[in-house]
Amino acid sequence: MFLKKYPVVATxxxxxxxxxxxxxxxxxxISNQLDDxxxxxxxxxxxxxxxxxxxxxPAGVAIALAGDKAYISTPEAHGFAVIDTKKQAVxxxxxxxxxxxxxxxxxxxxxxxxxxxYNNNVDVVDAESLKVLKTIAVGKSPSGLVVSPDNHxxxxxxxxxxxxxxxxxxxxTVVKTTFVGTHPFGLTIDSTxxxxxxxxVQSDDVSVLETRGLQNIATIKVSTLPYATALALxxxxxxxxxxxxxxxxxxxxxxxxxxxxxxxxxxxxxxNTHPDDRHVYVANWFDNTVSVIDAKKLKxxxxxxxxxxxxxxxxxxxx
Numbered sequence: 264m265f266l267k268k269y270p271v272v273a274t275x276x277x278x279x280x281x282x283x284x285x286x287x288x289x290x291x292x293i294s295n296q297l298d299d300x301x302x303x304x305x306x307x308x309x310x311x312x313x314x315x316x317x318x319x320x321p322a323g324v325a326i327a328l329a330g331d332k333a334y335i336s337t338p339e340a341h342g343f344a345v346i347d348t349k350k351q352a353v354x355x356x357x358x359x360x361x362x363x364x365x366x367x368x369x370x371x372x373x374x375x376x377x378x379x380x381y382n383n384n385v386d387v388v389d390a391e392s393l394k395v396l397k398t399i400a401v402g403k404s405p406s407g408l409v410v411s412p413d414n415h416x417x418x419x420x421x422x423x424x425x426x427x428x429x430x431x432x433x434x435x436t437v438v439k440t441t442f443v444g445t446h447p448f449g450l451t452i453d454s455t456x457x458x459x460x461x462x463x464v465q466s467d468d469v470s471v472l473e474t475r476g477l478q479n480i481a482t483i484k485v486s487t488l489p490y491a492t493a494l495a496l497x498x499x500x501x502x503x504x505x506x507x508x509x510x511x512x513x514x515x516x517x518x519x520x521x522x523x524x525x526x527x528x529x530x531x532x533x534x535n536t537h538p539d540d541r542h543v544y545v546a547n548w549f550d551n552t553v554s555v556i557d558a559k560k561l562k563x564x565x566x567x568x569x570x571x572x573x574x575x576x577x578x579x580x581x582x
Contacts (some may be wrong), residue, residue: 268432284326289580290306290348291303291304291418291575292335292348292535293473293533293546293569293572294317294574294575295569297570297572298322299316299317299318300321300570301315301324302314302569304569305322306537306542307522309489309555311568311569315352316358320334320338320339320468321337322336322532322574323335323365323366323378323576324575324579325369325375326366327578328334328371328372328507329392330527330582331347331349332346336366337356338362338364340358341357341361341362342358343366344356344565349571355393359395360379364576365378365407365576366378367403367408367579369412370410370411371409371414374387374388374389374390374396376388376408378408380475383401383402383405384401385399385408388397396435396483397435400432400437401430401440402426403422403424404423404427405421406422407449407461407502407576408420409451410432412456415433415442416429416432418430420448421447424440425444426443426447426487427459427461427472429477434550439551441479442463443470444469445463447470448489449491450462451491451494452474453516455498457474458474460494460503462489462499465503468485469483475488483484483520485505485514486510486524487504487507488507489503489504490505490506490531491532492534493535494516495541495543499516499517499520500513501514502556502558504532506530507530509526510527510531511525512524522561527563528545528547531545531547532547532573532575533572533574533575534575535578537557537575537580541558542556542557544575546573546574547573548572548574551567551571552573553567
């Protein structure tokens, strides 16, 4: 099926309007894996205002609900770094596991969850003591993690098992595992906690799961090597980064139909939506940039220079 490509548009006038129209100015924390840093983007100014040294090839990002901490997974340091967002500095490094990659924080801020790519488990870390409370076995090469809005469930994409696991956060046990497409990586849950969208890298599609029974209700074809997903406009639009063709697929979540492609930078990976629910930020690995998409106009309205190897895998917005 032919898909229309929406062109990149980035003018000073549009950027100025975008910056002045935001009700708040939260920060985006973009992990730059190839230069061991995290770029801090002030979304009101539309530029990087700080660069924080984070050793260990930073990859995954999770922001505490209060906005006071950013947690950055560091695979080569076998754990994660804790950034104080007021000081814009690393205040702790936490050894957790050999292959720390995906990372998420509970919606109550009390626990941090880290996927261990090599050892096929998820470590549960107390956010106050920074001690591992439990290690939960999941599928092979767990990557993306997402916590339900009610903080009752954790969902894990198991890349080499082609599955998603559902973990009860009271008992800290896996209660269900469902097969999806080939090599799932990034995943997103909607604001009601009823649907999960899973990017399947090798089958070039997105699996749509209902959360109650973890049943697959649809499979949507996208472009090549889909990596991660984000929702915008009251969950009505799903945006999917396609690594191999420098694009983002747009899906109507009511009809579950593909609306087209938006051209971004080269090798787009991490993606997350600004708290205004309209502007979607995309980390471009090869270009060392972040593209800003207007979800209503379906076009890129700004491109922000970041660091080398911008990955930003996870939820990278803070306050």
